[in-house]
């Protein structure tokens with residue numbers, strides 16, 4: 001079942017097409033990556049999902065019904081990239097206030113805050129002021145205030161920014177835990193290695209449009225270049241030559257080979273066996289999301305430039 005569906009969403013600021021006809025579906029319980037370069041339209045899209053902006057066109061379907069910001073906002077937890085905390089307020093009071101705004105009773109809120117503060121090693125912070133927190137500490141507090149009311153949809157914009165590796169792991173484990181309990185996470189970041197590690201499904205937007213949509217594994221396979229690592233037990237005394245592949249890189253007994261059109265990985269292995277060369281390792285090299293991201297974004301830039309040239313002429 002889809003927790004969220006966006007149907008043909010558009011948001012223009014004067015002539016700036018911040019979001020230009022984006023549709024997508026997000027399955028309940030998934031960890032979904034919303035990616036795109038600076039200015040791609042991610043924040044604008046998230047602001048429409050959270051009811052901060054009304055779309056110019058299109059609709060947001062949350063949990064099977066047309067999204068109504070007034071009543072449905074408690075189903076969503078949104079952690080924006082910029083801090084939204086009151087600097088002078090004590091941390092415990094702040095968490096309590098925000099939890100009650102999200103519909104929790106005072107006693108329920110206290111219980112949940114204690115639970116999360118303990119989990120994220122924040123017990124001693126209750127009487128500190130927000131202005132006395134470091135960047136990473138306020139990021140943790142903001143995370144807690146986002147998830148405290150157990151929203152069905154949790155939107156995290158750059159949740160690891162400012163966190164040291166230990167705290168990043170702590171938050172990462174909580175994200176997995178929340179997804180396992182049935183919450184859906186939308187995760188927006190520029191850090192591709194985090195996306196590869198955490199997300200099941202991604203959407204890439206650029207210039208207000210969706211340019212890629214799929215599961216991380218499926219996308220990596222879609223863009224694969226049929227390259228394999230081959231490790232031999234010894235440096236061979238022959239030059240590796242075969243119609244099935246060509247050597248793209250070599251270093252001593254380690255090779256990167258690219259399979260030629262019309263051949264399969266087994267044809268490569270067969271070559272090595274027939275030459276009586278011992279293969280210690282053989283594995284496919286899939287492109288990183290980072291490479292896929294850079295290539296696609298460069299491609300859309302080039303296409304837009306050529307359209308602009310055609311229009312100008």
Ligand SMILES: Nc1ncnc2c1ncn2[C@@H]1O[C@H](COP(=O)(O)OP(=O)(O)OP(=O)(O)O)[C@@H](O)[C@H]1O
Pocket residue numbers: 013016017018036037038039040041042043044045
């Ligand atoms: N309130 C606004 N008024 C005018 N233009 C805006 C407004 N908000 C966003 N834009 C423009 O819309 C486009 C998309 O901006 P948006 O903030 O959604 O991008 P983003 O993908 O979140 O970028 P980043 O990764 O840098 O945060 C940009 O060209 C931006 O200048």
